[in-house]
Amino acid sequence: MGARRASKSKSEGGDGDRRIGRRALLVGGAAAAVGTAVLARDELGRVWWRVPGVEKPRKEGEVDYTGAKWVAAASANWRRADRPDDYGVDMVVIHVTQGSFASAVKVFQDPGHGAAAHYIVRKDGHVTQMIRELDVAYHAGNRSYNERSVGIEHEGFVDRPEGFTDEMYEASARLTARICARYDIPVDREHIIGHVEVPGTDHTDPGEHWDWDRYMKLVRQASTASA
């Protein structure tokens, strides 16, 4: 989420995510017709997971990060997938909620919101997971970035740096370090980005007061500690 630039008002989820069903069918046909081995392998990889019975087993309420508490987002705010097998995960996108933790949880549970992130980190360092990392969350406002990333929201406001607590930075850094370790994502600013850095976005979060130097240092420390 986060503050939007004034000029545009497009929906955060309005990035074509919902067209996947039709696209998958078209891609399947195209791959068969083209017959190029590399293309076919790549495209068929994306079709194959749609065949019933090949998805990874799921348990109700299961979390991907130890210590996170599960609260399910409305299913309209994400798309079922089987990452990283169908889409590789190579990014973490950092957001600021522009509101309280409770209000972020509430809007992610609202099917009319059209957007949600995988995780929300509260001021006190509590982590709630609302969408499985297997699935594509509508958080970046850019379809391919949604498919390749894990989205982390942080309670607070872009213009109130005093709300970015030590506990929040540290808890978020531990979470990001674990995500990077799991998918072999390099711990750098090419792969850990702000929502504002997503191409085509009209959002400004996490904003100029987010302390990237401090955050990246904490992520590197957590990566070393857990390695």
Ligand SMILES: [Zn+2]
């Ligand atoms: Zn955002």
